Amino acid sequence: MYYLKYRPQSISELDNPKARELLYSILKQNKDLPHAFIFTGQRGTGKTSSARILAKAINCLNNKFANINDKVDPCGKCSMCQQITNEAISDVVELDAASHRGIDDIKNLIREAHFAPMSARHKVFIIDEAHMITYDAFNALLKTLEEPPDKTIFILATTNPEKLPETIKSRCVIVNFGAVTNKDIVSMLKRIISGEQLKIDEKTLELIAETANNSFRDAAKILEELVSLDKLEYDQALAHLYTRDNKQLLEILLDKDLQTAIDWAEEFYKQGGDIKNLISFTLKNAKEQMIANIKQNKKTLVNKLALILKLFQRAYQELRYTPNDLIPLELAIIEFYNSTKPN
Numbered sequence: 500m501y502y503l504k505y506r507p508q509s510i511s512e513l514d515n516p517k518a519r520e521l522l523y524s525i526l527k528q529n530k531d532l533p534h535a536f537i538f539t540g541q542r543g544t545g546k547t548s549s550a551r552i553l554a555k556a557i558n559c560l561n562n563k564f565a566n567i568n569d570k571v572d573p574c575g576k577c578s579m580c581q582q583i584t585n586e587a588i589s590d591v592v593e594l595d596a597a598s599h600r601g602i603d604d605i606k607n608l609i610r611e612a613h614f615a616p617m618s619a620r621h622k623v624f625i626i627d628e629a630h631m632i633t634y635d636a637f638n639a640l641l642k643t644l645e646e647p648p649d650k651t652i653f654i655l656a657t658t659n660p661e662k663l664p665e666t667i668k669s670r671c672v673i674v675n676f677g678a679v680t681n682k683d684i685v686s687m688l689k690r691i692i693s694g695e696q697l698k699i700d701e702k703t704l705e706l707i708a709e710t711a712n713n714s715f716r717d718a719a720k721i722l723e724e725l726v727s728l729d730k731l732e733y734d735q736a737l738a739h740l741y742t743r744d745n746k747q748l749l750e751i752l753l754d755k756d757l758q759t760a761i762d763w764a765e766e767f768y769k770q771g772g773d774i775k776n777l778i779s780f781t782l783k784n785a786k787e788q789m790i791a792n793i794k795q796n797k798k799t800l801v802n803k804l805a806l807i808l809k810l811f812q813r814a815y816q817e818l819r820y821t822p823n824d825l826i827p828l829e830l831a832i833i834e835f836y837n838s839t840k841p842n
């Protein structure tokens with residue numbers, strides 16, 4: 500899969516300049532490294548990838564941290580870099596807090612942290628989706644974060660830093676990757692197409708970036724989907740990303756009844772349409788139409804469009820927590836009709 504094959508392996512390969520600069524500035528400073536970090540930022544912005552890159556950088560045998568030169572990027576070739584890339588080393592530990600969130604998991608990790616590194620210079624613990632850790636488990640972790648064992652570094656990665664206790668945050672250096680721009684995504688897509696020796700024009704790459712919800716991962720997946728369907732010409736790509744058809748839903752909401760809208764959503768999903776893309780396109784269309792109608796002072800329509808924006812934005816957020824993508828969408832549709840056509 501492209502998104503794994505082309506996952507950045509060094510700071511220089513990160514396609515978001517902000518993440519690049521942040522990591523360079525952390526690693527270039529001449530003070531001792533902080534021992535606990537929080538990496539935050541939207542989904543697919545490179546938090547996990549950067550945590551692994553940092554683990555590699557500080558353990559690489561060919562850079563500043565090995566007193567070889569003044570480069571801070573990992574070389575990618577030495578045995579340390581390779582073992583870390585291949586996840587074949589016990590000194591770099593990844594814990595997925597989405598599935599290991601309890602006190603016992605964290606106690607195990609703390610115990611492990613007190614053993615000296617086996618072969619690396621630094622032990623690195625990467626705790627992904629750190630906001631999922633339970634309250635008790637966070638408490639257990641506090642003391643270790645405050646006085647970590649020698650040569651041990653913790654990196655907590657999370658999309659929701661507001662869900663971390665203040666006591667944890669105050670003990671960590673917070674690195675915010677922010678959001679990625681479409682331009683960053685296009686530059687990642689170019690890295691992939693040159694690796695795969697594909698030819699795709701700029702306009703199509705921009706279309707993919709627009710559809711990717713500011714996520715590198717989503718963009719790589721969409722590209723892969725278009726490649727597998729051989730729809731790399733702009734018109735084909737556009738048509739495909741729209742079959743999943745989007746504009747249509749907004750028109751239905753504005754002109755047709757609840758039954759039609761729900762039937763349409765069910766059919767769209769059955770045909771393999773991507774609900775997240777659908778919601779995202781609908782938001783985009785609704786916003787454009789709203790702005791146009793404000794200019795023409797069409798109040799009723801503006802209010803309807805504003806309501807769609809509000810409900811669909813919520814549905815979009817709820818996608819994260821639903822076992823079935825249709826649920827948030829259909830709830831938004833029903834609520835829209837409830838609020839606009841009471842009878």
Ligand SMILES: Nc1ncnc2c1ncn2[C@@H]1O[C@H](COP(=O)(O)OP(=O)(O)OP(=O)(O)O)[C@@H](O)[C@H]1O
Nearest residue numbers: 502506513514515542543544545546547548715716
């Ligand atoms: N800075 C980047 N430059 C280029 N590609 C990237 C970058 N960051 C992420 N990617 C792509 O996105 C994929 C997911 O990245 P990663 O897992 O690091 O993101 P994340 O921020 O941890 O996401 P999540 O919040 O969903 O865990 C990578 O496998 C890679 O293909």
Ligand SMILES: [Mg+2]
Nearest residue numbers: 546547627656
């Ligand atoms: Mg991650």
Ligand SMILES: [Zn+2]
Nearest residue numbers: 559574577580
């Ligand atoms: Zn190396």
